[in-house]
Amino acid sequence: MTKRCYGPLLVIGAWCAFHYAVCFSVGCVETFTRKPLASVPSRGGLPGWKPTQRKAVADFSAQAAKLFDNMRAPAALLAGAVVPIGFMASPKIVPDDPRWLKRVKRMHYVIASVAICCHLTTVVWSTITVNKLNERSPPPAGSLMQLLKQYYELPWIGCNVNFIMGLLAFACLLVTFSLASVSAASYNLVCRPVACTVAAAICLMISIVNDGVSQGDGAEGGLRFGSNMLMLFVRYVSLLAAHALKGPRPLLLLTFVFAGAAIYFVVKIQTARDTVTAAK
Template sequence: MLRSFRKTSTSISFQHQLYIYHSIMLISIKKTSIIIGILSLFQSRHVHSLSTPVVASLVKDYSGTAAGLFNNMRTPAALIGGAIVPLGLLTAPEIDKSKDSKRVQLFKKVNLLLAIASLLSEILAITFSTVAINKLAEVRFPPTTGVDELLSKHFEIAWMGTNVHFLLGMFGFGLLVGSKAFFTYGSKVGKISGCWGVAVFLHCSSIVNQGIALGAGDNSPHFASNLLTLVIRYVTLTMSRVRGRPLSMIAFGVIFYSLFLSIEMVAESFGFFQKEKDN
């Protein structure tokens, strides 16, 4: 009797232990699932709170960045323009018709015109960039996803004009450095410096073409694929917006007239018009 009671009590205590153990396991599983649910909910809210400002920060005012880009072009344009004055204008080689051949005379004339064109090109770059910087400070433009979008929407001609005129003036300045050695120390030194000037001109053109083709990224608007297409697009856009601007129309007319005078000067230097007069 006592043994059977002990067996019964032992079996009951063992079943009671199993029941308690099973209850504890269920409670721990429920607590774990609740904790995991709370953590996942907190994590989703935390990720959402982090992602929202990032998306919102993509669209903002990039006027300060755009003004900095224009200023990056304006400052060196002013420095190059100031260096062109003594290099190509104040110390321009004089023409001696008794000693200089027709080709040397033409070379000196072209050198002077190159200096003038380079200086005026830098002045245009300074004008474009200065006006753009002032407009960026005065006008409040709507937020954009990047500075490239701001430039393409509101300052396309100004940005292209600043780059085109700065680069053309800089290239002209490099060629003036090579021609200066030719007029000062003769043809031997002039040929060496001329080769250096042409080499730098070509290498700079390659660097500029690579930068223009790259743009501001894969998803950004590209203004052109190289320097030549950039110049063509700038001229095309400028001429398309000349209507209604009488000063710009007069400016283009004067430019075309100067091209005619340039062709006439080259023809006279080689004696084409002189033959017609003799006949």
């Protein structure tokens, strides 16, 4: 029997196996270590498709605390400024006053109370929120606006709404104070310019607030708390109601009860006291 030579065949087979094994290992390393090309889409090359980029997150608690601090000091200052013009220096109601002047003087006290309470509420919202930001760090967020929207929407809207309402009430106090302080002969000379000036300032302030609220974070389709000041106020009331029912929080529910009663009594005193005076 003739011997078959399998040596060369085994050498050739071993060399081929080693060659393909090396090529396979190098290809695997390149596949799992190289970075994907940004110009080559991974979804079949659809037109207009852009690879999604995950936004980096960071801790914005310090910036949020500064925002609330920016509102706390002016609110406290305005609350102190309302006391002299609203109560200490306010003219008293006398029986000889005309009916319209009596109503103006009554509304002066009501508006002063609204202004002080709004500014004090702003101080409380901002102080408590700053304390909570320092006591426990919120989770990282993509932006400061996202942090406020996701975790501090009610305190932030509450600060803004109460601060704006306090400013508007303080501006209205200038009109009622001038009407109740000057003599009857000076109504047309003093009160009309004051009323027009305050009306212009109120319109300008509301316009500025509407622009700021509608812009949101400035990005197209980005985050915002409302479309204008009215919607911001509606959002504030709805968040308060949901917060009161979620607890439940009986004191917050009483807030709505007393606010409704205050509105009722304001309307009531404008007619009831005039009727009593006329009967006498």
